[in-house]
Amino acid sequence: MNISRRTLLASSVAAAALLKAPLAWAATPPDTLIQAWAIDDIISLDPAEVFEFTASEILGNTYDGLVGYDVDDVTDISGVLAESWEVSEDGKTFTFTMKPDLQFASGNPITAADPVFSFVRVIKLDKSPAFILSQFGFTPDNVEETIRQTGDMTFEFEMDQAYAPTLVLYCLTATVGFIVDKALVLEHEADGDFGYEWLKTNYAGSGPFVIRDWRANEAVVMERNQNYWGEPPALERSIYRHIPESATERLLLQEGDIDIARKLSPQDIQALRGADGIKVQEGVKGSIYYLGLNQKNEYLSHPKVREAMKYLVDYGAIADTVMEGLVEVHQSFLPKGFLGVLEETPYSLDVDKAKALLEEAGYPDGFTVTMDTRNTPDITGMAQAIQQTMARAGITIEIIPGDGQQTLTKYRARNHDIYIGRWGPDYQDPHTNADTFARNPDNSDDASAKPLAWRNSWDIPEMTAMADAAVLEPDTEKRAEMYRELQREHQQVSPFVIMFQEIEVLAMRDEVENFIIGPSFNDNSFEFVTKG
């Protein structure tokens, strides 16, 4: 009996050793970058429609725009597919000249016909990001006259007003401004749809990589563009795998089955800092975390209450403990890295001051309000911390957890008291956030535009006028000062408790070099990545 037990034990060990031998997993292929991320936000691969983080990053590595900026100094704007541009004397018309001898991944030459087609297509299709271009006065009816080809390599872009040139150029760096291969897209046009049905799951660009395959909620496969007009990337292939669970990503990274983990919880990032063979890279992103206080609520509409609430958030503690380095304290509506950013942080947790303000407002014993909270760990953690500090001044917050779309639906209907939100800029110009945080042209319930100021029922005709003036200011320094002034006033009086700016943190294998984290997701680049 003893012998048979020993035999059994020995056999088990031998079996385990045999099993382990053939299953010792190799590292990822040396010419392939494998990233784990949650890619279930991708709803399209068409630049006229893409507006989501993951898809923006994919397009940033597979398409080119007319212009771009240096990710380390965004004020340094330069041509990508455009060689040069001129602005007319009245400031309304840009004339772009394309670089010669460039080609798409298909081998088709890039001419002025391609940007004209791309922009007309955006306006006529009128998908979600179309407003970034249509805000310059383009409509489906006038766009063919206002964006017109004037030569093989030149075209004009005529707007309804003389907008600040930086605003125009920054808008063209957004994914909606990326140039599609006209000839290739038209080959797949059906019923005058500008190739929309085809392009949402296919590819027609000129970037360093081509999109080979998108399997929704599973993987996106990109390969090196063999016809790339620039320096070809070192990698043959770049793949995103849909791994929505942080702990799973961490295991895969440590085992070498992926090269980069993109969706890690603060706890997993902490655990990976200093782990063997792993390094952590960080970059400031444009997203802002804030509380929106609905002015339809009688308590929250009082200016002293709004001010008091800005003293009832423990900014530092949340950044350090709840978010563990995934955010930094930031209290103005423009994120760091933007023209005219205000970096002052005048508010910190001060319960006594808040109590005095509440007393002045006539609410010495506080009040009860609800907070609609998206049920993700980061937002929930923040909400619970805020709930505790608000309670110290007598403000009782009832947290209403909900799914993202559910809380958003309620927010857009102005049915909330407090909404805890995250807002990412749509393009690199300050107007993108001023337009939503500090502009509300129509505060009526049936208004056509629903900026964040409208969602919180904040009626601000004067501030709207200030924001509108800044859009037309051609002098960049004067324009920056206008935004600083706007933010200073906004910081004091607005019903927004702006708290943090996001830091993107990713963990990667030691051998991965030259991954670039840019201010926007379409600036994140693996074009120069090597795997030593």
Place this chain on the structure above:
Amino acid sequence: MSFIDRGGVQSHALFHLRRRGWAVLRFAGQITFTFFGLLLATFLIGRVVPVDPVLAVVGDRASQSTYDAAYIALGLDKPLWEQFYLYTVRVLQGDFGQSFLTKRPIVEDIARVFPATLELATVAILLGTLIGVPVGVLAAVRQGRLTDQIVRVLGLVGYSAPIFWLGLLGLLVFYANLGWVAGPGRIDIAYEYNFTKVTGILLIDTAIAGEWAAFGNVVSHLALPATLLGYFSMAYISRMTRSFMLAELAQEYVTTARVKGVSEARIIWGHALRNAAVPLVTVIALSYASLLEGSVLTETVFAWPGLGMYLTNSLQNADMNAVLGCTLVIGAIFVGLNLLSDLLYAVLDPRVRRS
């Protein structure tokens, strides 16, 4: 006399034919009613949940004109009854519509995600049944003894431990520490493009292609999630087997068999289990059906692109076409497996066969 006899036989046959015809018709009616009810209930729930489906299509930043165009394109401007009527007509024509999220036809999406779930669920239910039934029998035969206690504790753990936690623990031990199995996902990227996906069930596809290294990789990826789900099924099946077997072993026919000197093995496996098998078939079928619905937690931990993850994602984004499509598929699974267990009743129980 012979004439009368023939007539009697003919009318008897006719009576049976008619009865069978009615049974088929009744069954078809039940199925139609079930599917219609499913569709209607899911459709109404989808419309009353406080989520704006247009947001899933155009996002939060779109202009009002973009929003309005999507609102009309989704048919949301029409009365509710008309939306349901139009949807039902399309479904009857085999068109489940397009997913807002993946921008692909729902049928195509389900055809892509369902094989992943089918593969996992089938291996899991096979493991669960092949282990669960004998273990349950053993526990019943040794009621109150150590074996029974072990089986009951194992069953209880399987019943109550969170699968999410067990999944992560399994990965940590068997993938990260021991390296016995492959990590999350269905197949390593190195093998993924080595064969053509015919059925979407990778065990079959790799075998057809003769890609045995890829086959081994698929088995290795499948091992942990299938064992885990199999364990959960086993916990349920073994408990139910034990309880059915205890009921059978207390029957008088068992005592009679023992008095007649029939061997204990024959009594257990040949008589009691045979009788316990009838309700057990329903238990196994229902377990299988619930596995085929997709297990969202297991699929999340193991990055398994199956029906559960697809359905959950669609629900969270109010992608109602996809939700309705999945509901119909799940409905069909339950109806199909119910039908199968009914047919198996007839095989296992002569009384059902005769009636």
